[in-house]
Amino acid sequence: MNINSFSWPRLQDNLKNFSFAFPAIIIFSIFYIYPFFDIFRLSFHQWNGITPSMKYVGLQNFRELMGDAVWWQAMGHAAYITLIALTFQNILAFALALACDREIRMRRFYRVVFFIPPVLSEVVVGLIWQWILYAGMQDGQHIGLLNYWLTQTGLPQLAHNWLSDPKTALTCIAVVHCWKGFGWGFIMLLAGLQTIDRQLYEAARVDGANSWKLFTNVTVPMMVPVMLVVVILTVLGSMQVFVLVLSMVGQGLGYHTEVPVTRILAAMTGTNRFGYACAMGVNFGVILIMVSVAFKSLSGRLKQA
């Protein structure tokens, strides 16, 4: 753009063009950009969410957060769920994608079925599983399906208070999270597998490679970019899981199923500490960005290798 070329028709033209993007920009500015900056501002304040005035406290919220044992414990819980999702869920998704990436009967059926849990809401999934894992008893008989089956198959010693025992609650949530999520990884990985040129396999086979060699020397290297996308999205999704926690165990069973987002919610709606909740949000966001940057730089290095 040249200042000398200023003219009314051009200005009018630009304005008309801009008006196409205007509704999107205005909605985005109000409901995303403004809260984005507001969360930083609020994190330096003490505010109960009701009074119009708030008190500037500098870094005090962050200092308190560093020593907040429950917060870091919640972070550890999210990391535990993420670790299970990264290993169990992604390996399962990859194995099933490999199984479907061939001329096999009912391939369409499997593809449709595996993606049913991911389209359901976390509330629905959480409440169904809560009922299956239910630990109540009536007339000496287990009501929940899992415990009932365990007693019927001769393993009554395994029947358990799954969701209120601190030892198993988090693992149950992680497993249900994987149940809901693996189909999504499966579809992404299958799509990646199908973009691999079949001629690569044939060429390798002509050169005398067996199935294992084909897998390690053709499939895996070709899949690295897609796998990294799946890994990053799994990490971001699993770290921020919380609706599943709310619908499976609710709040108020001690702190053994707390995850970062439930802590933010508790600070906001439970104790009315909005500033502290924002400090948690900022802290957690920075950690997530650092983790995803780390994975992205790793992916850059892997692509070069």
Added chain:
Amino acid sequence: METNRYVLERTVKGFFVHALLLVFSVTCLFPLFWMLRCALMTNATVFTDKSFIPGSLHFGNFAQAWTEGNFAVYFFNSLFYTTCVVVGIVLVASLAAYAFSRLNFPGKNFFFYMFVAAMMIPLPGSFVPLYRLMTVLGLINTRAGYILCMINVGLSMSILLLKTFFDKMPPDLEDAARIDGCSRLGIWRHVALPLARPAIAVIVIFNSLNVWNEYILATLLLNDKSLMPLQRGLMVFQGTHSVDYPLLMAGLTIAAIPIIVIYLAMQKHIVKGLSSGAIVG
């Protein structure tokens, strides 16, 4: 002899592959079957009868959940929010994506990358300042407030997807329309939108699923039972009728059926959308 061994090996391998896939298919479907089965029982039998197909089917739970459980209200709220948000997103995002792809104005790239950057930066806890903003604007506990927030949630991804699509479209048709005297808005309406139908289908499906399943904003922004969508209503219902499992399962079925039906009808587009996302990402 050699061929026999080959065939045998293939059959055994195929058997194990199918066994694995079938086991996980059953794992995916069984909880849904169990939900439906329990929704068809009475409060007395659900605790004792564990057979797969219960002796007598009791359809009354659905009617009871629909009226007494307030699910009729929740259901139509969800339907209303989903429709409004999806229509809003398609209009707003396709206009913006068309501008970013085809039209010129100062700051175009800046604004476009602003939308893209929003997708890259995770912002947990953004609901806290959003809640404050809605209170200040007087939009708390209103349908309009929730709809605007949800339009914003789906905007970035939809603009990016549509812009990529418009970029790949040959400009010849639009040029022809321009020569025939069609205005910019006319070209968007009569040429670009109809051509972008495949991309719009993907946007409609993903945003419908997203709005229908949304929970946290509905919880924070809507307090009136008459405004609540299904997901929120389910949690309220569970809080008050926590022991009435058949009724709860009927409610869950009401919330899950529309999603499953849409998914089954549209699953081709969903797979396409996800795979394009995987390859672009």
